[in-house]
Every structure is written in C-alpha cells, then in structure tokens.
Amino acid sequence: MAFFEQHIHEEPKTFLSKYIFSYDHKVIGKQFLWYGIFFLGVGGIMALMIRWTLAFPGEAFPLIGGLLFPTTNGVIPPDTYAMLFTMHGTIMIFYAITPILIGAFGNYLIPLQIGARDMVFPLLNMLSFWIAFVSAAILFISLFIPLGAAAGGWTSYPTLSTLIGSPGAGQTLWALALFLLGISSTMGAVNYITTIIVLRAPGMGYFDMPLSVWGLGLTAILNAIFLPVLGAGLLLLIFDRVFGTTFFLAGAAATSGTGDPILFQHVFWIFGHPEVYILILPAWGIVSDLLSFFSRKPAFGAKATALSMTSITILSTLVYGHHMYTTQMSPLLTQTFMTLTMTISIPSAIFFTNWLGTLWKGSIKFPTPMVFSLGVVFVFGLGGLTGLYLATVTTDLYLHDTYFVVGHFHYTMAASVLLGGYAAIYFWMPKMFGKMLNETLGHIHFWLTFLGLNGVFMGMMIVGYGGMHRRIYNPFVYEFLEKLIPINTFVTWSAIVMGLAQIFFVYNFVYTIFFKKEKAEANPWGVGTLEWTIPSPAPVYNFKEIPVVKCGPHEFGNPALTGDRDFQYQTEEIPAT
C-alpha cells in the first residue's frame, strides 16, 4: 500500500556523493553513528574528569590533564568544572544518544524494517545530518573561546544562563547550537513520520511493524511537537543575551522591567520531559524486539506494548511540572502533576511485564545483543522505581537537586539508553557493515560496563540520599559530606572501570569494520523481519522487489511452521492449521 512507486537508486560513483553528501538513508545512518560515537567518547572523558575532581580534588587529572589545564598543572579549576558538567550533559543527550538512537538507527531501520527503498524525502534527510554537523561544530568551538563554554548546567536556567550568570559568548553559542540541532531533528522527525505513514510495504499494518519502528515513530512525533518549544525558549534566551530583552531577568538582575526566570523552566520542561521519552522510546522498542528474537518466542502482548508506549508518549506531555516542585508552585498543581506522573507507572508496568512475559519459558540465547537487552530490563526497572520517589512531592522536596536525581536520570535515560544503543549496534552490525562483532569481546564489554555503571549510579543515589548536592565542586570541604568520601571514591573507580570497558568496544568496532575479513550471513540471528530478507550488508536499493508482508515481526515457534526453521519471514504466509 505504498503511496507511490519507489524507483531503484543508482549507485553513487564519486567519493563525495557516496560517503559525504549521500542521499542514502543507510549512509546517513552510519554518518550519524560515527558522529554519535565520537561525541560519546568526548562526553565520557568529560564525565571522568568530573568524577576525578569529586574523588581526588586538587590532584592533576592523569595523562591528559597537564595538556588541557596547563595553568593549574592539570588540576581541573572550579569554573572549568562547571563547564564540564554542562557540556557533559549537553553532549551526551543531544550529540551522543540522540544521534546514535534516533539519527543512526532511526535512519537505518525505519525504511529497512517497513520494506521501503529509502526515506520519503532523501534531501531533507541529508540536510538534517549536515545541520547537525554544523551545530556540533558550533558547540565544539565554544569550548575554546575566551571565558569558555556554557557553564549553567545542561538545563541552563536563568539567571545562571543570562549575561549576569555567564558573560561569555559560550552560552549564546550553546543556545544557537541547540537551536540548529532542533531544526535538524525536526527535519528528521518530519521524514520519519511521513515515511512510516506512506512507505510501509503492501500488507503491513501498523501492528505488523516491528516494535523498534513503533518506538522510533513515537519519538519522531514527540520531536516534531516539542522541539519547537525548546526552540522558542532558546530564541528568547538568545534575544535576552544579544538584543537586551528582559524575558528571564527579574529583580536586581533586570535593569528595567520585570521578566520571570521561572518562565524558562516552564518552557524548558514542557520540552524537557518529553525529551527524556524521546531518548528512551527507541531503546524500549529495540529491546522489546530483541527480547523476543532471542527468546525465540513471539513478543508477549506486542499490541499492548505498542499501545502502552503510545499512552506513555501522550502522558509524557502532561507531567513536566514534577521538575519544578521547588519553584513555589501551588500545592494544587504539585499534587496534580504528582498524580499524572504516577499514572505513567501504569503503562510502564504493562510493557515491563510484557518484557518478562516474553522471556517466560522462552528458549533464551545469550549473544551480546541479548545480554545488553537484559541489562536494559534491569537498569530501566531500577531507574523507573527510583523515579517514584522523585515524583512524590514530599520526598522530592528533600531529594531535589541532589545526586539522587543524577543517579535516577542516569539509570533511566543514560544507562538504559546506552545499553539499548549497544544492543542495537551489536545486533544490526552485520546488516550495516556486513560483518559480525566479536562475541567474547562483546561479553567482556557488557560485563565491565554493566558492573561499572551500577557502581557509578547506585553510588550516586546513595550519596544523593546522604544529601550531596549535584553541582558542588569539592565535597571534601563540607563537614556533613566527609563520611561520603569513601563512597565518592568508589563511584569514581567504578566510572574508570566503565570508561576502560569502552576500549574493548572501540577496538572490536574498528577492527571489525576495517580489518575483519570474514563476512556475515544474510540472516545470522535467524529473525524474520524484513531487513533480514536481503543480503548483508544491505544493497543500495534495499529491496530488489518491494516485499509483500503476510505476518507480524515476531513469528517464532509457530506450530504451523514447516521446514527446519523456528521462525517465519514477514513475507511468508503462515500455513493454516
């Protein structure tokens, strides 16, 4: 039921049209993947610097410290510390996780899994990557200008982010970079949504789409609706800084007139809360699929999973106030937001139980993508449950702005998205690059990462519960935090373990792509979704013939199956019993 005939692309001949300004969704996906992995490294090193300062204040950062901070002999100075946590948050959320999950896998998977030859607007797709590239360049340059990069936290609340709080150009460039990135993501979102609506292969209803596509599509909807809200906030911030408007200045900070700093928080979180679901929904979708694929069982309640993800998408737009309980909001409002936030646990519990139902009595196999998916189940469960304490007004008033919050949101939107992203990389590697990643290195990578991240984020929740504020530079100078020094050191060592674990991944990834000779089969995992019906790596035109879909994506162990396979391709008809 595709809306129009899709032509077979010609293979691009020149280097420029093939690798740089490519219209091919697969190449754009890979561009986003490299871009995301690069920034994951940058953000990760920043995280290590932050942790180093918290455990060993006054000591030089090893190896590269002397090079980066020559004036202090390698010790991270306080103002740089503020820049580091700001840029760590910004880079990880907008330049690492978003490109990997949404940019790379959104681009790569949506056309392949719905049986299309490309996105519906290939030019828009290419522009989306290059605008993201320009945006990253602006952000990167801002690190090297006088007075340094933005330092107001990734949320950039006024008055920290106005000219009074951060006089340098760094904050303006930060806002500009994010505005551009918003344009890029909106373009991507328009493309994804339209592609899903019009280019599904004949016979493929919405519930025949793999859950990965559901997750990515819902994310795109949130992106299209809520990124412009952030855009508006950033525009106002830029106007405040450049043209001297007074939207976010009040009291002594304003030379004239009265703005309202809280307005920015409203605008930011109207966007910001959907944003955390923008990050997590693709990972949920991918994990829902992978759990079924490696349990060799149909996804339990796939329709319910899809619908509960949809209802979370809707609910996520109504709960942003729980980020602002301490802004003297009226009790009626805080209680409303609390109730709405709690409501999200219902659909979350539904698909979480569906995950467990998928695993139940499956013949579970444990290749690397599956262990990463199980990791997501664990960390998301933990992260979700700790969210309840932050959603409840009474406990939140105490926990607000402590490391408990940091631990919670890293569990939900950093750890589970990171693990989900790795699961996706290990799983779709053969289709993307035509080669399999090494399983042993993959398992070592998983276990070190998993132990490391639990040490980090569990430790963070404990110090947060102990009252440590999330943005202090040196916890050792406060008497009430002295007892937390050992655990802070433990968290830092865990972070170092987690950081070093990534070396296994980088080695594995680079070796496999550039040096490994052995080719992967067309369908190494034995999975029936459409992308596995074509050769590995996927050819330029994706599908020689547009496939006709006859069944759902998770047909495993159907008693009606013939032959020695335990799965059915989506293009095959299940014989009537």
Added chain:
Amino acid sequence: MEMANNGPHLERRKAVSSIGMIILLVSFAMLFASLLLGYTVFRLTNEVWPPMGMEMVPITLPFLSTLVIAASSVAYMNFEKAYSAGESKLTSRKVSYFMTLFLGLAFMAVQFELWAQMADIGLYVSAGIFPSLLYTLTWVHAAHIVMAILALLLLLPSVFKEHSDTKIIWILNIGKFWHFLGVIWLIMFVVIFAF
C-alpha cells in the same frame, strides 16, 4: 519522475508531500504557541497591561497588516487556481503571483513602519517585558514571512514556464505555509493588538 500524466500517481505524490508539510506546520505552530503562551503568562500575571505605564501601540498599523496579509492569502489562492487551470489562465496566473509577492513585501514594509512607530512612543527592545514580547513575536513572525517570500521567489521561473505537475506540489505546499503565516498573524493580532 517521468509520469506527468499519471493521474492517481500525482494525487498520491500530493498526498505524501501534504502529510510532510502538515507535520512541519505542526512544528511551526508549536513554536508560535510557546511564544504566545509566554505572552499570556505575563499578561495574566500583570495587574495593568501594558505594564510600567507604557503606551499601547495604536491599532492602525497592525490592522493594516492584517488586511494586507489576508489579501495576499486570497491572491495566492487565485494563483493556485490559475496554475491548476493550466495554459488557459496565463494572465491571471501572472497577475495573481505578482500580486501575492507585492502584498508579501507590503506586509514587511508595514512591519518596519510598525517597529519605527513603536520606537517613537518609547517602546525599545530593552525597555521591559512588554516591548520585549511585542518585538520578539513580530520578529519571529517576520522572519518566517521572509522565508515564505524567498520560497515564493523560487516559484518565479515556473510562472512563465508551461504547466508542470511536479511544480503544482511545490505551489500547494508553499501555499500551505503562506496561509499558515496568515492565520498566525491573525491570532497575534487578536491576542496582542486588538485586546
């Protein structure tokens, strides 16, 4: 895309790009909605409006803007109709196209006049929240109008060339954007200047 005369094919291409355009317009709408939300918050929380003893902008120029932009939308509709009708309405096509372009530029001219007038009565950008809001909303809207005028100029060659089915898709989509900006201005006029 050598399928110029394939009727259902064209209809489908139209539908596809309409879906894309509508999603894009939802995004644009959210941008203006957020800005208007900010305006509403400030307006409702201030006891007197405009605050700090400032003068309200006289309604004449905004009203003129509204008339101009409404007329430009009508002109564009005529252009769409004339283009679809093909070669038989060549004159009407040219007239309505240049009428739209002229009215678009006229709208910008009135906006510049409006900003000059605001400066005359002491409403400077940095003079407080009220002028900040006025300038920001009109600036952001005007920036979109500039984009729309540039898009309109993209159509200039096809006004003189013969009728083409792929161009009609462009014309319809730019039209959606054009009318959308008209509607946004109408809302801004009602919310900011009329009441």
